[in-house]
Amino acid sequence: MREDLRQDDYELLARLAERYYIDERTQEELAREFDLSRPKVQRLLELARRTGVVTIHVQAPPWLRLELERELRGRFGLADAIVCSSGPAPEARREAVAQRAAQYLERRLHDGSVVAVGHGRTAGAVPRYFRPGNRLDATFVSAMGGSPRIDAPTNPNEICRALADRCGGRAESLYAPAYVESAEVRDQLLAQEAVAATLELSAGASLALVGIGATDDDCTMVRSGCLTEVEVARLRRQGAVGDVLGNYFDIEGRPVSSPHQERLVALSVETLRQIPTVVATASEPEKPAAILGTLRAGGVSVLVIDEANARAVLELAGRSGAGPVPGGEGAGDLAPSGFGPPPSPARAALSGVL
Amino acid sequence: MREDLRQDDYELLARLAERYYIDERTQEELAREFDLSRPKVQRLLELARRTGVVTIHVQAPPWLRLELERELRGRFGLADAIVCSSGPAPEARREAVAQRAAQYLERRLHDGSVVAVGHGRTAGAVPRYFRPGNRLDATFVSAMGGSPRIDAPTNPNEICRALADRCGGRAESLYAPAYVESAEVRDQLLAQEAVAATLELSAGASLALVGIGATDDDCTMVRSGCLTEVEVARLRRQGAVGDVLGNYFDIEGRPVSSPHQERLVALSVETLRQIPTVVATASEPEKPAAILGTLRAGGVSVLVIDEANARAVLELAGRSGAGPVPGGEGAGDLAPSGFGPPPSPARAALSGVL
């Protein structure tokens, strides 16, 4: 900074800046006092900012990682990123992330809100911290089928119920497993009024809460019995690094098309993109690649993760492929809610792709 | 600062502040993103400023004494104060002050401007530094009579001529001495069309440049032969500490009524107050009391002095009488051009008091 300002200019800038920013006078007053045109005062003040004569500092609380959040937002066009710092204990990390996600939900939910819910260990921890001040008439609806272990706390239906309990809202369960035996069975399921209605409801949600899954042998899909280690290994071989609602991506964010996709009962990524705010959570140490793939796939608009994952994702993104977004800093190109392209209404996308 | 903000609040403030001040998003965008009303965002941002979460710093050039200037402005209701720091050599100080005063004039003068001019060593040094970029059709007119030594460079007429030379403007001389023998002689002089017209012109000036005189044995009035040491001593005994245009004040800014006043050919203080911008200069080490008295008398709206005098004046004001103005800091009560009370047009004041 500090370009080649002559002494006089520098002095004028400082005087103007002081009067404007410290004394809170208006530009018009300054224009009169300094005998300049109002637009000129405005240009000079802008110059003062650009050249560093005026410095605006935000005293961030030390526990916040605003830099990381800013970089995540900038790189991946997120509407928001929340990075929780916490000790090395995986438990603590998950709880911290869950707490912040819960806090975020509290702020965003109103009477009448409809929330599409995915699965995952971290997402499953969210209800524990979800305590809206007053009773909230919100609807929580499963956005994907459940696992064989029906009452597992990582099960979408279960998370919906817990969230609804916490705020006095309603839970809409999806009576279907995440993966069925075949495409035919899936189509039969979707033909059922109850299943179709539930999925349609979740497709029209104003907010979604989803977990980001990995593809290691110990991932949630395996632990919950939705997929076998063999199936996950096959996905890995096809390049899959992670999933959202059972939709798998490679590290570049490209969908991994596999037989599983046709057996999946869940919102598609295209449908997810129609949801204005998609909150994704992750906290496990084996997640960086999964998170990166998901972010690149688009659709996620708010990311809640722990600091270690945040740094790992950024590092990974820095090395591999697509590189950073041009204006990685500054006002940046802001994509408030995920995406531009897909213009079709939720309903069309639902019947089309799902 | 830093009130008792809860952690959550603090965090919200920091996030908002960062997005607003660093990323330069609008309050409306933030309201949408954080799901708050726009007015609430505005209140939170204000809170962030008040509590010090946001700090705006003006990187003042080291040679500026903005603090001193601010205090002078606040204490004495000045529209502007310019403090020049310079070494202990009196010459250097005077030149520095003169230079800044000249610079100020350059900024304020336009074609058609009329400038009332007083006398003094520092004021006399101003023309040397007066170099407006392009030729300026301004009129410089003596606001007080001259000294016996007609061509002294501290003489108003001489200063007018020099200023006019520097910019291609016109000089209007006042053909009269500062002090005449008696009130009767003064009245005769004022009855003369040339003298009356000149004084009237200066009374209607849009800007005045005056020196602040002291009452020591070596003051300008004595050096230039306007008054004798004996006369100045008598003024001192009456409490006079300084003068503007030959009008003497005590340390509280009260006019010192003395026989001299009736023999003076110059604008009265009341008339001076009608002039929108009155620039007063001083740089000599024996001036603090004179400056203080003048400032308290009101009428001066822009003060150009050296750092030593600035500090001395403030110290003196701190100890003696009237104490500091209530809102010594902050947005302060701003009196853009000297005063409120005297409502009579320049002409009335002129014929009345002069």
Added chain:
DNA sequence: GCCCACCGTGAGCAAATGCCCAACGCCGGG
């Protein structure tokens, strides 16, 4: 010496901001 390109300037307008006020909900008192 003349012409052209360019920078800096200020009018005018649309957006953003600050602020007032009425309505609401919460809390303490009766």
Added chain:
DNA sequence: CCCGGCGTTGGGCATTTGCTCACGGTGGGC
């Protein structure tokens, strides 16, 4: 339990701000 007061909220408007654009002046090029 009901009521009054106080703090908080967001709608709506006046002001302030950012920005575009056409203009005039200036310096360089021919």
